[in-house]
Amino acid sequence: MAPKTLDIEPLETRIGHRFTNRDLAALALTHISGASGRRESYQRLEFLGDRVLGLVVAELLYASFPEAEEGELSRRLADLVRRETCAEVAREWGVEAHLRLGEGERQASNKVTILSDVCESLIGAVFLDADYAAAKDVIVRAFEPLMRAPRRPLRDPKTALQEWAQARGLEAPLYREVGRAGPHHAPEFTISVTVTGFASAEAKGSSKRGAEQAAALQFLAREGIGQQ
Helix, strand or coil: CCCCCCCCCCCHHHCCCCCCCCCHHHHEEECCHCCCCCCHCCHHHHHHHHHHHHHHHHHHHHHHHHEEEEEEEHHHHHHHHCCCHHHHHHHEEEEEEEECCHHHHHHHHHHHHHHHHHHHHHHHHHHHHCCCCHHHHEEEEHHHHHHHHHCCCCHHHHHHHHCCCCCCCCCCCCEEEEEEEEECCCCCCEEEEEEECCCCCCEEEHHHHHHHHHHHHHHHHHHHCCCC
């Protein structure tokens, strides 16, 4: 039996929106496994909420980082709307206690995929229940703190180092394999990275790519270069 979900005042408080149409809220919380058909699940609301979320976050980033170029804005956008971030927001809203799931999915209420989907479906439900401004308020309240404190570097170390070098008119960083150890099935590579005018940095890794990323990170850390 699906859990009772219409007593959602605590959820509404955490989201920051009081639903006029509680049926929309219930639909936004209904997984396909707990629905009588696809149109009775949150899938369509998830589709809508995904688009509203992307627009609001893009608008928020554009206003918050007036000096940022398109590439940085795109990386920040991707970080904020990715599945793991949406799932984190859903957990903060406490949606697990209100989900309508079939018996076979009951143990999956904390799955990243489901939580991410419900985050977006609730945004879509707020948009339809009220308007864009209401949905924007909900999104900004939940996502702006995450925008101010990204959970991971917005660029991988190799990209960050290359962009740093290019911005200073330097040649692209040069990576060289300077050592290899260990058995054939589990090698350990040592890679050095050199940027003209700077001392090389070295690091080890179980793959060449991993060692290159580690060497770039070493260089960035040594020179005090941020990755955001």
